[in-house]
Amino acid sequence: MTAWTLLIIAALTVTGFFIGRARAQGLRNAGAARLHSLPTYHGLLMASMGFAAACVTTLAVAYVAGPDSMIMPAAAALLGTSAIAASHPLITREFRARNCFEYFVMLVLIACSGVAILTTIGIVFSVLFETLAFFREVSVIEFLFGTHWAPTSTPASFGFIPLLAGTLLITLIAILVAGPLGLLSAIYMAEYSSRSLRGVLKPVLEILAGVPTVVLGFFAALTVAPLIRNSGEAFGLAVASESALAAGLVMGMMIVPLISSLADDIINAVPQSLRDGSYAMGATKSETIKRVVLPAALPGIVSAFMLAISRAIGETMIVVMAAGLAANLSFNPLKAVTTITVQIATLLVGDQEFDSAKTLSAFALGFVLFCFTLVLNFVALRIVQRYREQYD
Amino acid sequence: MDASPQRPVATTSPRILAARETKIVASDVNVYYGDKHAIKHLSIDIPDRAVSAFIGPSGCGKSTFLRSINRMNDTIDGCRVTGEILVDGKNIYDRDLDVVQLRARVGMVFQKPNPFPKSIFENVAYGPRIHGIAKSKTDLEEIVVNSLKKASLFEEVKDRLAHPGTGLSGGQQQRLCIARAIAVNPEIILMDEPCSALDPIASARIEELIDEIRQNYCIIIVTHSMQQAARVSQLTAFFHLGDLVEFGDTDDMFTTPKDKRTQDYITGRFG
Amino acid sequence: MIDKFQKGDPARLAKRYSSERRFQAYGAAALAISVLFLAYLIIDIGIKAWPSFFEHRVVLQFNLDPGKIDFTNVQKGDFTGLIKDSLRALFPTVTDRADKKNLTALLSVGAADDLRDQIVANPSSIGTTVNAGALLSDDADLYFKEGFSSTIKTAGKTNLQLAQTGEEYLFSGDTSQLAVGQIVRTNGGALRITSLEAGIAKAEALMVPENLNSLIPGSWDLLSLSETEAERSIDDRSTVWLEALRDKGLIEKHFAWRFFTAGDSREPELAGLRGAITGSLLTLIMTLSLSVPLGIAAAVYLEEFAPKNRWTEVIEVNINNLAAVPSIIFGLLGLAVFLNFFGLPRSAPLVGGLVLALLVLPTIIIASRAALNAVPPSIKEAALGVGASHQQAVFHHVLPLAVPGILTGTILGVARALGETAPLLMIGMVAFIVDVPKGFTEAATVLPVQIYLWSDLPEVAFQSRTAAAIIVLLVILFCLNAVAIYLRKRFERRW
16 A cells, blocks of 8 residues: 555656646746746646645554555545645746745755754653653662662662673773874874875775774674683683673774874864964974874863763674673673673564563663763763864 | 076165174075975075064065074975075074974064963963973073063063963964063064054054064064064065065165165055 | 084983974874774684685586486475485495485585576486586585695505404504504595504594505505594594595585575575675665655755754754764664554564664764855855845755765765664564565665674684675775765865
8 A cells, every 4th residue: 555655646746746837837828927936836836735735644544544544545646636726726927836835845854854853852752761661660779779780580680880880891991992092193194194194094094984893893702802812811811702801992993083083183173373383482293292282172182082982882783792791790801791782782682572671671771871972972062062163 | 497596695785784793694595385486596694683574565475485494384295495594604404403493593473373272371481391491490480471571461461370371362462472482582583474463552562572672683574564664674675476676774675775676566556 | 503503401302302203103103003903804804704705516426317306396306315315326335324414414405406406497407417516514615615624634655554353443564654543544445543552553444445455655645633523513534525525526616606696594505695785775775765865955954044043053963962872772763663653564674774864864964064065155146146046046056066075975874874783683683584585674684784693603604604794795885985985086176
């Protein structure tokens, strides 16, 4: 039925266009006076009337009678045709078809830009409802301050602290790797490298940024983790096969391009006149960078780090493949820890019953994750905006 | 082009030059931006303890030449300088010359005030710190205060040395930049249209300041305003399309220019 | 004169310069680490992936006797039996039931289907005897691949006498070349040394020799396997069989087209990417057809028409934030809204496409806005000046000039959608699906999810398949990025 309905809507739109244009052209041929709008606009307007009427009808019928109902194509055809018929006598010499059509287009554009808002609202509500349902079964206190996470055992316990600790541990490792590497890379590219070298290095970092996380996860699990375990054994250290260190290192490398490209933009936004001022005092390049450029770029760099942290907290595939499932409350990077995203992914993969606390807990974790990253992103973007305004 | 014969120095044995030591001797200087020949076979002698003004229409190369005196052109991609510029007899384009030390001796003030986004104190202390001039904290404070005093800014900012330098007015910012340059104790101060971003009152303060400090430095000022050149400088050089057309005592230049182009420019035929 | 240029302490100056060099070296090192990491990643995965692009087949002789198999109903024919018989015919001495089973286990379960397809394609071969390659199982296949087998073959250089006592064989003479665990191949059989004492080597038969003739240099050779039998997926007996097949020249190496034309499978040697690639394609079509029109419309409105007020500011902040929301959250949205609220089918490209469309929408909007912003206002003003309406000016003049930039942003968005895994896990695209999906509402999986699924499987051969799937994904992504870079260079305009 859906296919039929789509076909009918398309047909109505096309015929609407030709009917409208033909009538306007007839008017133009008949009289000497000029039309207000081109015949094409009369056609477009009529087409949009038919289209809009048919679409609204379809959605309404689909909501009331279900998408498989026979009424859907019939009703769409009927109302679409009547919309076209009703607007037919509107076409006169003075009729401002272009203005009306442009009004219609504007409504469509506004609606499209509203989709982003709808997405956010959708995210908030979809996560919030299930989270509230979860907290009817498990107390907020137990969730936020409990130190034991075992959603599948009986009795299940939902203490969120081990997950938070694991997430923070891996994020910390990632930032310790990505922060210096990304920042130094950005400084080198912005201040030292020649134009041609920069032309090579930038695409390389873009390629690194474009490597899918599932690929990095595979690399972390199959290459980096054994490497760390073997070298750990060489030093007599017991390293878990799914150590936080392996996941954190690879995640750090994933974030390097993010930090370097953000920092590169920010360093380039520092006005050349400040550098000139410093060089003219007899400062060397590194003194200028360390004492003038970086302090001037500090807010932007802070926000780049915040965005990087938010990215690390929300990253899923690397930790799903390379970090463990066991919720150990440990800050030892050589041990296996689990993260918020790992738990969401494992709890929701496969069939789930929607009323169990186990499934709902994934949404509660999602809610926490969303809040964390939202705050980080919001503050970071604000800082960047302020910073840009300062030098514009 | 480099092979063409060296032109005679365009000075006309100015009185002022005769009375003072020569600080800068430039001979057959060419500056290229990529393919563009911005300065053509320029030779000039600039005296110490006086203000020399560079004037000329836009794009005549006066700023370019100024920036080659402390090698700020090094920071521009594709810029090339030939010939020699001697400061106290030493060619600053020699391979063994240390740019960092050159710039510590040749200070610069830019067209747009460019204080660092730090406190007023830190702005002035920046140079002494990186060059290790101050022996102690009190030493540093003394240098900062003296520099601010020399730049006649101290009275206005003495209560807010810890405030950001970017919070000052345009004229104050420019004087801060001058104080910053003075703090390193340079011998030459280059000023690239220092008043073009300022209002007339602030400009007048800067001009006064230049007049006060000229006894101790070799000052070169690039300016668009002939009145300013006439007010602050003892010598004036007129640039046109990359050529140094005329260089002489400011008084002579504005009353009896020797070259037709100088005359046209001064009387406002072009510019 | 030079002294005058010495300002301050020369030692201090030297320190400043060495600090300068150090700092620059740090920067170069940081970049080098990133570049090396990327190179290591690609080379490591490339090396792992390489074997998967090839497969090994054993050439067998088939008597396509219409009396044995009903060729009128090919689908029902017992080709498995036919293939097993052909292989056993090569090893007449293998009579033990378990051994026979192990022998035929060297062949892939897909070999019968290959033979059937070949006969269907070439019906004239019925009634004749044909030679055809039969696909080996994953373990047997790996045995012939570089780096997966450690068998060393050495020619026999000494004279040995062979004797048999019951089940046991005895080597005497110059046994200096022999060691426990090695396999002596001679007289059409293979004997594994079990003990070596006082110049007498005891051995058991892996393949019964045809006679007990004495061994002279050149008439025997030695297989030594470095790992113990338990560590290998191919036991000693199978090794002997495979080596015998290789010595007969029956092992053929082919490019594994199957990897691109087959759907998923539990057998590594049969598993292919066609299902996943089709799934990715369907999902991407869905994503693009939604996100591109929506994204461009939103960008045009926000950049060209939107009044600067609180509402548009909210939209802007919202879009910027949405671009940084973790992708797994979009999976939760898809699960709660599209699956549970709207009741759309699980695992379908339709839902995957919807979720990914919302995921890349902010990226496309931001890129399109930047492209629109780069068009100088003078062009719009010129159009307005000749009496065009605001919309006409935008749609006739500004938008066409912004198309290359929008396209670049869109391609980068597509590349992101193509590599995205986490949100698709939430909406059930992780199922094991053998069939190639034919529509938007059928169960499907996509390339990155296929990678995730395979990476979890225990078979060694799947590790290589996973790496090969990654290479395919990376090649597609590199091509997309190259197109984007080309577009950016080609249409880059300075106003």
